[in-house]
Amino acid sequence: MSIKVKVGQRIRELRNELGISQEALANKAEIDRTYVTDVENGRRNISIENLEKLIDALQVQLKDFFDAPNFIK
């Protein structure tokens, strides 16, 4: 499975834990809502700057974002 898909799944997982909509997350992170949809569905190769914004908005540390079974090799 590609890293894009794994990142998308992890974002969706954390967003659901927070109980907020894609639009609310996009607003918090100050990025486009339709772009969040694409990222969650593994269709975009997100840059580190936008990934950091999303992870901040999800209120986790970068290292904890990647501390999930999917990311371990």
Place this chain on the structure above:
Amino acid sequence: MSIKVKVGQRIRELRNELGISQEALANKAEIDRTYVTDVENGRRNISIENLEKLIDALQVQLKDFFDAPNFIK
């Protein structure tokens, strides 16, 4: 300090620990050497796919790459 700069510093740190050149790292990760230079110097907003390639080539886990003082908030 921007995430681009932090990522660049961390890549350089880990590359130096491995004792390999930018060119050797670029070859291992299958990305362009001049691009590695720019990334290490914090001038490029790298995508998750290329960042994963570099981190693989540096032989660390994603979560360990981001488990450094610079990245903790």
Place this chain on the structure above:
DNA sequence: TTGTAGACTCTTGTCGACC
């Protein structure tokens, strides 16, 4: 609320060359 599509701008990422 989420997903998709189209059109758009600007940057990523590659490559060759030179220092």
Place this chain on the structure above:
DNA sequence: AGGTCGACAAGAGTCTACA
């Protein structure tokens, strides 16, 4: 070995609109 430049194709990221 590392840094920079210039040119380029490809893709990131935005926005409007509609289902």
